[in-house]
Structure formats: structure tokens, C-alpha cells
Amino acid sequence: MTTPGPKVNYELAPGGVPTIFSVVTRNGRSDDAIGPVAGDVGMWLRISSLDGGYALHCSSDGRAWQLVRQFTLDFPAPVRVGLEAQSPIGKGCRAVFENVQLTNSRLEHLFDGR
DSSP states (O other): OOOOEEEEEEEEOTTSOEEEEEEEEETTEEEEEEEEEOOTTOOEEEEEEETTEEEEEEESSSSSOEEEEEEEOOOOSOOOOOOOOOOSSSSOOOOOOOSOOOOOOOOSOTTTTO
16 A cells, blocks of 8 residues: 655656656555746755645745645654655756755745745
């Protein structure tokens, strides 16, 4: 059985344009969504838990956030979080994860991610 969960990705779209994608997996089925076009120098990505739901945000500068997706998932605690870099097709990739944080704070505004 596939573990339920979300992911937010910075990846190349089929046309080679860096784009934000999100995936939510439930009952072994994935629901993929294409988000905003991203810059080619990296992005800030965030997953937030909020009152039984979750929100995915992206930012080009780590200060101004854009909502990518919100959703609920019904699965038992504890919630596990991880980072991953992959290149399932192509020549490979290089990924650098910087300023990784796990915080216990509450979003004041869901849509702008503050």
C-alpha cells in the first residue's frame, strides 16, 4: 500500500521550464497539479499543517509566499517530513538544500503564507 501524503516539487516541466508541481497521494492514487512557473535559480518550498489540513506554498525569495495547494489528509500521527532529489529521466541533477527548518508556528494567513 502506498503511504498517503503530499509533496511539493521544483522540477522541469515537459517543455524544460522550471515549474512548481504538487502531488497528494491517497489510497494508492496520486493527484498531481501543475503550479506556477518558477525561476531557474531555485525556490523556497513549504508544507504547513493547519487545523487538520495542509497547505503547500512556494516563494522566490523566502519572504513573499504563494499558495500552491490546500487539502486534507486522514492519516494517523506522527507525520514524517523529508527532502529528496531525483532525476528519473535525463542526465541527472544537482540539488542543494539550504536553510532547512522545522518550526512549530502557525500561519496567520493561509493564502499569502504569512
